[in-house]
Amino acid sequence: MFKLDFKPRVFLFLSFFVPLIVRIIPEILMGAYVVGFDTLAYYVPNTLVWLRDGVGFWSFLATAPFLYMLLMGVTAGGVPIVASLKVLAPLLLGLLGLAVYFYAHKTLSWNPKKSFLAVLFATLYFVALRISWDMLRSELALIFLFVALIFVEKEGKPLRNGVLLSLAMLSVVFAHQLVAVIMLFIVLVTGVRWLLDRRMVDVRRLAVCCVPALFLFSMIVYANYATSPAFSVLSGFPAKEAEGFIALAGFASYPDMVFDTLSFLVFCYLPLLPLVVLGFKQHKGNIQLLAWVFWVLIALVSAIVSPNAFVPALPHRWILLLTYPLAFFAVEGFLRLRLNAFKVGMGLVLATLSLSFLVLPYSLAFPYFSFGSIYTPVSMIHNTMALSDCEDTLNALQWAGKLLDNDSRLLVHDAFRGWAILTLDGEHLLRYGYLNPASYAQGLVENGSTYELYLVWWVNGSGWCGQPTVASTFEEVYKSGKIAVYKYYVNASRARASEYLISDNS
Numbered sequence: 001m002f003k004l005d006f007k008p009r010v011f012l013f014l015s016f017f018v019p020l021i022v023r024i025i026p027e028i029l030m031g032a033y034v035v036g037f038d039t040l041a042y043y044v045p046n047t048l049v050w051l052r053d054g055v056g057f058w059s060f061l062a063t064a065p066f067l068y069m070l071l072m073g074v075t076a077g078g079v080p081i082v083a084s085l086k087v088l089a090p091l092l093l094g095l096l097g098l099a100v101y102f103y104a105h106k107t108l109s110w111n112p113k114k115s116f117l118a119v120l121f122a123t124l125y126f127v128a129l130r131i132s133w134d135m136l137r138s139e140l141a142l143i144f145l146f147v148a149l150i151f152v153e154k155e156g157k158p159l160r161n162g163v164l165l166s167l168a169m170l171s172v173v174f175a176h177q178l179v180a181v182i183m184l185f186i187v188l189v190t191g192v193r194w195l196l197d198r199r200m201v202d203v204r205r206l207a208v209c210c211v212p213a214l215f216l217f218s219m220i221v222y223a224n225y226a227t228s229p230a231f232s233v234l235s236g237f238p239a240k241e242a243e244g245f246i247a248l249a250g251f252a253s254y255p256d257m258v259f260d261t262l263s264f265l266v267f268c269y270l271p272l273l274p275l276v277v278l279g280f281k282q283h284k285g286n287i288q289l290l291a292w293v294f295w296v297l298i299a300l301v302s303a304i305v306s307p308n309a310f311v312p313a314l315p316h317r318w319i320l321l322l323t324y325p326l327a328f329f330a331v332e333g334f335l336r337l338r339l340n341a342f343k344v345g346m347g348l349v350l351a352t353l354s355l356s357f358l359v360l361p362y363s364l365a366f367p368y369f370s371f372g373s374i375y376t377p378v379s380m381i382h383n384t385m386a387l388s389d390c391e392d393t394l395n396a397l398q399w400a401g402k403l404l405d406n407d408s409r410l411l412v413h414d415a416f417r418g419w420a421i422l423t424l425d426g427e428h429l430l431r432y433g434y435l436n437p438a439s440y441a442q443g444l445v446e447n448g449s450t451y452e453l454y455l456v457w458w459v460n461g462s463g464w465c466g467q468p469t470v471a472s473t474f475e476e477v478y479k480s481g482k483i484a485v486y487k488y489y490v491n492a493s494r495a496r497a498s499e500y501l502i503s504d505n506s
Helices: 008-029 037-053 057-062 066-076 081-107 112-124 126-134 136-153 158-175 177-196 200-227 245-249 254-269 273-283 287-305 315-321 323-336 340-359 367-371 387-403 414-423 437-446
Strands: 408-413 429-433 452-458 474-480 483-488
Touching: 008 081, 008 112, 008 126, 008 340, 037 066, 037 081, 037 126, 037 136, 037 414, 057 200, 066 081, 066 136, 066 158, 081 112, 081 126, 081 136, 081 323, 112 126, 112 323, 126 136, 126 315, 126 323, 126 340, 136 158, 136 177, 136 287, 158 177, 158 200, 177 200, 177 287, 177 315, 254 287, 254 315, 254 323, 273 323, 287 315, 287 323, 315 323, 340 367, 387 414, 387 452, 387 474, 387 483, 408 414, 408 437, 414 429, 414 452, 429 437, 437 452
Parallel strands: 408 429, 408 452
Antiparallel strands: 452 483, 474 483
16 A cells, blocks of 8 residues: 555545544444443543533543533533444544644655554554543543644744644643643753754744643642642652552552553553664654653653652553654654565554454453553453443343332442443432442441442452452342342341342343
8 A cells, every 4th residue: 555656635534534444443343332441431420420410610620621521512412422432532533643644744744655654653553542442531632732743843924823832732731631741841842942042032932822721731730739639749659558449550569660660661662662763763853752752751760760759640641642752753663674574574563463452352352462451451342341241231230220219329330330320310329439339338337328228240250440259248139141239238147048139041
């Protein structure tokens, strides 16, 4: 295909539609179910709950709510949120491909064919696909980031370009906090470079354009402090706890954090490393991409050098965002391969990783992905649970819906929260996040709750999220496949006999 003499607009067309079509594949394979953990665990329930109950200004602003505003607007207009997310995810990857193409073509002055190759590396490498799996807020911010970087270097029409640059930077900040930090660091490094080159007019223009984005960013940081007393811009690394999200995401010790961070970095970019090293020299003059890489390394090294210099995000998120600047280095390296056999071999390795990540189910995942972390699923055919468990989850929740009344409540982990809100009346749900459900239920009883409490979870031995089984105070009352509904009893000895078990085979 690359030997064909396409017109430039054909590569522009492909830069949008190839990523879009590729991202549609897992949506089709998932059928009626949405793709992505955060998509179902957070985007769906947060949007529906905020539309139903409202949300405080500072709490809303603290999330950098650009994506939520889009989802709330479309949902309020009558479009089912699952349908809008299944359309939005491929559309965002297509738009990101378009933004990468324009950045490579306009800012780096690459020809259309080479710019399209950058799109393939930046959107179809398995790390980029993992971001498109459920990090939709990051994707939205990245689209505007590349637009902003184009206008930083764009010459002519200073007023119009300055306004567009300012709007693009505002959009980045409004869409995602971490991408905003990367953008502000790139702008800072660019400004310093121009200052050394005595480009004072450009420095003043850039400084003026940054003011709205800096103001909004400071407001979002303040909103995080206002809504979460534990929030800190710089803190110690999260030590693993007995329960809760940090039981999964925390680290047993400082050496464990260092090893986990470095091993995840190797896992993500070992397949791409030969091309990155080969192409790095060609890009040593591009200050924007180098600043991007340098900031991610600062974030990682700071956490590794000092346990008390941990930026307010787990290192895995910074590592994932490294895929975009490295994609441009990889393009240079790929084109410098002299033998077509090397190009074909490297292309097959990368394509195998991407294709297997796209289409293989959870149970048949490509072995390489087993070396990842909890932040990287082994397959895109997955949301908060494997596709094989999705129908059983609906069966369990629909059965529970017939049981629940004003005197009963269903305990829902974040993995089941989106499912439950889509299926049941939200007033009958009690969210316990990542806590131990037995401890949470006991706390409710001790505080005077008289509700009959039920729990939806996997059958014992099959549970995810660090909880393979449930406590003996929960008695299974319904089962569909690997998903069960349990009833809570204050004492395990009072749990009812198994004659009350109902299965979909009975």
